[in-house]
Amino acid sequence: MVGRDSVAITGSAIGVFSLFLGWLTVKSSRVAAGESLSLPESYGWAAATAIIFLWLVCLALSLAAGGKWRSAGLGITANIILFLSFFWAGLAAGSILETEPEFSRVSLSAGIWVNFFAVYVVIFASRQGLGDSSLWRNIVSWAGLASVGGLLFGGWLHDISVIQEFMGREGRFQQELLQHIFLFGGSVALATVIGVPLGIWAVKNIHVEKPIFYFANITQTIPSLALFGLLIAPLSVLSFSFPILRQFGVRGVGVTPAMIALVIYSLLPIIRNTYVGLRQLDPGVIDAGLGMGMNRMQVFRRVEMPLAAPLVLEGVRTASVQAIGLATVAALIGAGGLGWFVFQGLGQAAADLIVLGAIPIIILAVAIDALMRLAVRAATPRGL
Numbered sequence: 001m002v003g004r005d006s007v008a009i010t011g012s013a014i015g016v017f018s019l020f021l022g023w024l025t026v027k028s029s030r031v032a033a034g035e036s037l038s039l040p041e042s043y044g045w046a047a048a049t050a051i052i053f054l055w056l057v058c059l060a061l062s063l064a065a066g067g068k069w070r071s072a073g074l075g076i077t078a079n080i081i082l083f084l085s086f087f088w089a090g091l092a093a094g095s096i097l098e099t100e101p102e103f104s105r106v107s108l109s110a111g112i113w114v115n116f117f118a119v120y121v122v123i124f125a126s127r128q129g130l131g132d133s134s135l136w137r138n139i140v141s142w143a144g145l146a147s148v149g150g151l152l153f154g155g156w157l158h159d160i161s162v163i164q165e166f167m168g169r170e171g172r173f174q175q176e177l178l179q180h181i182f183l184f185g186g187s188v189a190l191a192t193v194i195g196v197p198l199g200i201w202a203v204k205n206i207h208v209e210k211p212i213f214y215f216a217n218i219t220q221t222i223p224s225l226a227l228f229g230l231l232i233a234p235l236s237v238l239s240f241s242f243p244i245l246r247q248f249g250v251r252g253v254g255v256t257p258a259m260i261a262l263v264i265y266s267l268l269p270i271i272r273n274t275y276v277g278l279r280q281l282d283p284g285v286i287d288a289g290l291g292m293g294m295n296r297m298q299v300f301r302r303v304e305m306p307l308a309a310p311l312v313l314e315g316v317r318t319a320s321v322q323a324i325g326l327a328t329v330a331a332l333i334g335a336g337g338l339g340w341f342v343f344q345g346l347g348q349a350a351a352d353l354i355v356l357g358a359i360p361i362i363i364l365a366v367a368i369d370a371l372m373r374l375a376v377r378a379a380t381p382r383g384l
Helices: 006-018 039-043 045-063 068-097 110-129 134-153 161-168 170-204 206-220 224-241 243-248 255-279 283-291 296-326 329-333 339-348 351-379
Strands: 024-027 035-037 105-108
Touching: 006 045, 006 068, 006 110, 024 068, 039 045, 039 068, 045 068, 045 110, 068 105, 068 110, 068 134, 105 161, 105 351, 110 134, 161 170, 161 351, 170 206, 170 255, 170 296, 170 339, 170 351, 206 255, 224 243, 224 255, 224 329, 255 296, 255 329, 283 296, 296 351, 329 339, 339 351
Parallel strands: none
Antiparallel strands: 024 035, 024 105
């Protein structure tokens, strides 16, 4: 096994396993259970044979000795599988619906989602094997997704059930997407404004260190739904006692309790990383700044904070990704967001409506994580 990539082998094995699952599900309506179709039944034997062959190529490349060309070939093959899977899914859905009753739906089944996950694992392994070759890394990372995006915006996938759910709720989707961004973005911004000074205070004053971390740690143990519920009663009393607060949106349900809960959950990673970022600084660096004639405030502003900034931003990155997921639950207390689709889908037993909310949440989390990684890299001093 020397020189072989265990991650790529695992991804390829998962891809081969997906071939034995159902790939499309034909339903008589959007909430019906439906009949799962195998890969040959979904796409036909010619298309199924092509996908089977490509996964066997991936498996063979994974078992071969390492090298950049092998990694590039592995990544390109995985991207081709991704594109063809969705290309033939759109083609098959249109063909199936031509012979089905008016309200029938064609949904993506377990096989195609497992296939998508396997492609992600293989592409990840391919990127790792390409090392510093940024051109090939970007090609491997984005070519398949860009092609699927082209199919999506070109209307090729409009017969897939989840796309039909989107087309029937496009206005509501845009509204809830913006609301989700507002919820996690606003809460993380407030948590940063509160958490960074608290982290600095914990470093500068040993007496407040334990109380700050005790509060930040204990709030993480409260289940998210419980915390949302606990905030309803006091905020309701407050809004009834001072009616003017209602004009500013302070109510027992809605955005206010959601924002407060998300801020509380976001504090720990920001406080902790600010504290660690300042604590880990070499005392000699601070002494050098003082020796150059700077006062304590100048040393803090021009030496300590720039050096601690990458770790502080890592805390903000963690809080951002966490808040994107937790904002989903906020839909249960009327705060809106993409969680509205998830819980509406659960209530209606409509799996595709759940997917319509869940997939954008995952994409949003991955996108914000990538953007924050770029911010961390940009904030890292060249000497580090």
